[in-house]
Amino acid sequence: MRKIALALMTSxxxxxxxxxxxxxxxxxxxxxxxxxxxxxxxxxxxxxxxxIPQYTNENGEMMSISKLVYLxxxxxxxxxxxxxxxxxxxxxxxxxxxxxNLTFTPDIEIPEGDYIVSFTFGFDDEDNQDGIYQDLNxxxxxxxxxxxxxxxxxxxRLEGKFIDDTGSLENYAYHTIRAADTSTDPVTLQxxxxxxxxxxxxxxxxxxxxxQMNVAEWFKNPNTWDLNVLSTVLMPNFDAQIMMFENxxxxxxxxxxxxxxxxxx
Amino acid sequence: MKRSLAYIFICGLMFVSCADDQDDNVNGYTATPLELEIPxxxxxxxxxxxxxxxxxxxxxxxxxxxxxFFDKKLSADNTLACAGCHSQANAFTDPRQFSIxxxxxxxxRNSMPxxxxxxxxxxxxxxxxRATSVENQALAPVTxxxxxxxxxxxxxxxxxxxxxxPVMFEDAFGTQSIDSVLVTKAIxxxxxxxxxxxxxxxxxxxxxxxxxxxxxxxxxxFLDENRGDCFHCHGNPNNPLWxxxxxxxxxxxxxxxxxxxxxxxGDPREFGTFKTPSLRNLEYTAPYMHDGRFATIDEVINHxxxxxxxxxxxxxxxxxxxxxxxxxxxxxxxxxxxxxLTLSDPEFISNPxxxxxx
Numbered sequence: 001m002r003k004i005a006l007a008l009m010t011s012x013x014x015x016x017x018x019x020x021x022x023x024x025x026x027x028x029x030x031x032x033x034x035x036x037x038x039x040x041x042x043x044x045x046x047x048x049x050x051x052i053p054q055y056t057n058e059n060g061e062m063m064s065i066s067k068l069v070y071l072x073x074x075x076x077x078x079x080x081x082x083x084x085x086x087x088x089x090x091x092x093x094x095x096x097x098x099x100x101n102l103t104f105t106p107d108i109e110i111p112e113g114d115y116i117v118s119f120t121f122g123f124d125d126e127d128n129q130d131g132i133y134q135d136l137n138x139x140x141x142x143x144x145x146x147x148x149x150x151x152x153x154x155x156x157r158l159e160g161k162f163i164d165d166t167g168s169l170e171n172y173a174y175h176t177i178r179a180a181d182t183s184t185d186p187v188t189l190q191x192x193x194x195x196x197x198x199x200x201x202x203x204x205x206x207x208x209x210x211x212q213m214n215v216a217e218w219f220k221n222p223n224t225w226d227l228n229v230l231s232t233v234l235m236p237n238f239d240a241q242i243m244m245f246e247n248x249x250x251x252x253x254x255x256x257x258x259x260x261x262x263x264x265x
Numbered sequence: 266m267k268r269s270l271a272y273i274f275i276c277g278l279m280f281v282s283c284a285d286d287q288d289d290n291v292n293g294y295t296a297t298p299l300e301l302e303i304p305x306x307x308x309x310x311x312x313x314x315x316x317x318x319x320x321x322x323x324x325x326x327x328x329x330x331x332x333x334f335f336d337k338k339l340s341a342d343n344t345l346a347c348a349g350c351h352s353q354a355n356a357f358t359d360p361r362q363f364s365i366x367x368x369x370x371x372x373x374r375n376s377m378p379x380x381x382x383x384x385x386x387x388x389x390x391x392x393x394x395r396a397t398s399v400e401n402q403a404l405a406p407v408t409x410x411x412x413x414x415x416x417x418x419x420x421x422x423x424x425x426x427x428x429x430x431p432v433m434f435e436d437a438f439g440t441q442s443i444d445s446v447l448v449t450k451a452i453x454x455x456x457x458x459x460x461x462x463x464x465x466x467x468x469x470x471x472x473x474x475x476x477x478x479x480x481x482x483x484x485x486x487f488l489d490e491n492r493g494d495c496f497h498c499h500g501n502p503n504n505p506l507w508x509x510x511x512x513x514x515x516x517x518x519x520x521x522x523x524x525x526x527x528x529x530x531g532d533p534r535e536f537g538t539f540k541t542p543s544l545r546n547l548e549y550t551a552p553y554m555h556d557g558r559f560a561t562i563d564e565v566i567n568h569x570x571x572x573x574x575x576x577x578x579x580x581x582x583x584x585x586x587x588x589x590x591x592x593x594x595x596x597x598x599x600x601x602x603x604x605x606l607t608l609s610d611p612e613f614i615s616n617p618x619x620x621x622x623x
Contacts, residue, residue: 141509
């Protein structure tokens with residue numbers, strides 16, 4: 001018993017004294033905060049904007065937003081001075097209406113300096129494994145995608161109503177997932193997550209990076225989205241998922257839904 | 266001398282590390298800790314249950330809560346217990362459309378079933394989410410004039426004069442002084458033990474039981490966005506709760522006499538929205554919907570298939586509303602029902618640990 005006590009004492013002191021004599025200059029490592037904001041062609045989207053038909057999409061339909069929840073992952077920093085890549089490897093599920101997870105600090109600390117910063121919209125195939133994330137299985141009744149569509153997780157749930165060609169108010173559910181072609185056996189899957197580049201950013205001791213999502217872009221470019229044709233049952237629609245990918249990303253030099261906002265130090 | 270100092274230091278460390286920072290009981294009293302029996306599928310798939318720091322599960326607390334749950338002394342005339350409207354045979358809901366209070370007055374909503382409530386992560390309870398914890402949920406019925414119609418001071422007096430309760434409260438919370446806080450804490454502890462996780466579908470996922478072709482077909486309909494699309498609100502095989510615990514307008518009415526969640530928040534965008542109930546144990550929890558309007562599972566399926574009614578706050582996930590719904594075939598309806606019945610957990614409704622101890 002005495003030996004155990006003394007061993008414990010020793011380890012406590014060793015931990016406490018570790019690196020006191022280190023002659024190398026200490027490298028300051030910092031965490032980086034992200035803030036996610038959303039807008040419709042520049043107009044901020046707040047909780048009070050939900051469920052109000054006030055947005056006109058590129059195709060001309062008046063529409064509302066009832067729900068906007070989306071997943072980002074793999075925030076990555078590539079050091080301009082050393083070339084080292086720092087990948088936090090974690091993810092963040094943002095619920096705009098509930099105002100949850102609008103700020104996110106990836107679980108990684110990096111040396112101060114200049115970096116090329118990016119993240120992934122959704123999960124890439126490496127991360128998009130079925131049912132392995134307890135928090136996502138628990139979120140929103142299950143953020144999962146049914147196995148008949150290849151499993152994994154949703155990237156985004158964007159829902160609301162629009163005024164159709166007949167003047168009626170109709171529902172839409174613009175859900176983005178990994179594209180799945182169920183006409184083949186086995187199901188053909190295509191990774192439709194995409195990297196969002198934020199460009200060069202100087203990371204200091206308290207850097208906050210704003211990431212903006214322009215929701216209008218999902219309906220705009222390069223595919224002008226016609227909600228009269230594509231409003232619901234979009235998850236099993238392979239072609240629709242490809243079009244969503246094209247509109248959200250910078251595919252074909254389109255602007256994409258995401259952009260860098262303000263960076264504060 | 267040095268050894269003595271070392272031991273003092275070690276002892277100090279141990280006291281610091283072993284201090285029970287969850288202990289919120291009177292005079293530092295701690296009852297016997299009790300771990301919830303978490304089904305393996307729950308432990309694997311979803312986040313841990315929510316246990317408030319100021320009301321940890323204990324053997325004595327659960328025993329007391331169980332006794333209180335079944336005790337009619339909580340009502341003003343000693344005729345109605347919690348179990349009077351939350352029957353185990355019905356997965357702790359009421360088979361009547363509306364429960365009847367001690368004065369013979371009926372409520373306006375169907376009693377909600379009680380199971381797996383510790384996994385309600387947003388901690389909003391009742392159909393409209395007006396209660397913000399299990400403890401808070403247990404507080405309301407005692408004083409509700411159309412339920413137990415009692416006062417908490419009267420309840421405390423009644424229980425205080427009982428031969429057994431003061432001792433049980435002492436064992437559970439370290440005090441014989443009974444009040445509403447401790448009564449609801451004890452009841453909440455018992456309610457959190459009402460865990461259902463052994464249905465045929467749970468065993469199918471565990472690989473110990475097969476589903477029939479009809480049940481498998483029903484699962485596919487449930488998960489098919491083009492047919493049932495039930496999963497966006499009621500979960501999927503990776504979420505054994507079978508509810509999102511979120512509020513939706515599922516197309517029941519054109520106008521909302523009962524504003525549901527909107528009645529609590531005052532937000533017109535939430536008028537007519539009600540919490541998604543779990544589909545687990547559906548077989549035992551009739552009638553259905555917040556007002557118990559549907560007597561059978563078939564009626565529920567028919568509602569989503571061809572009975573949807575448009576209103577301003579209808580959830581965007583409701584499809585083909587102008588046609589009344591997705592229009593399932595009779596065979597699809599039968600298969601969907603067959604799947605839903607695999608979510609029944611007969612062990613839960615006969616578990617002796619959940620029965621009247623009085």
